[in-house]
Amino acid sequence: MVSIFQFLLIFKDIRGKNNLYEIYGEGGLIMKCYVCAKQGVDEEAVAICIICGMGLCLGHVFKEELLVRDVIDWGFGEEKITYPRTLPHFICAECKLAMEQRKKGSQK
Ligand SMILES: [Zn+2]
Ligand SMILES: [Zn+2]
Numbered sequence: 001m002v003s004i005f006q007f008l009l010i011f012k013d014i015r016g017k018n019n020l021y022e023i024y025g026e027g028g029l030i031m032k033c034y035v036c037a038k039q040g041v042d043e044e045a046v047a048i049c050i051i052c053g054m055g056l057c058l059g060h061v062f063k064e065e066l067l068v069r070d071v072i073d074w075g076f077g078e079e080k081i082t083y084p085r086t087l088p089h090f091i092c093a094e095c096k097l098a099m100e101q102r103k104k105g106s107q108k
Contacts, residue, residue: 033057
């Protein structure tokens with residue numbers, strides 16, 4: 001996913017240099033927000049859902065922070081580490097709901 005976000009950043013750069021026509025001319029380079037598009041609204045995507053891959057605008061993207069964990073086996077026992085920095089994770093509403101129902105299911 002990182003490469004796609006880098007691509008979006010680079011793309012923003014190019015647009016800033018007034019190459020709008022050229023970029024549009026290439027065709028298919030601009031990703032639109034899928035949720036907006038379904039409602040007939042023309043909105044550019046700022047992120048992509050990591051699960052289903054739909055383009056999402058700022059109003060429709062959800063950002064989640066995933067914990068970064070490791071289990072280190074010392075030979076005489078395991079140590080579970082949760083690191084202070086979290087991993088950002090962009091997700092759409094539908095996938096968020098699907099993930100949440102799963103989290104609830106796994107909670108005992
Ligand atoms: Zn949208
Ligand atoms: Zn999704």
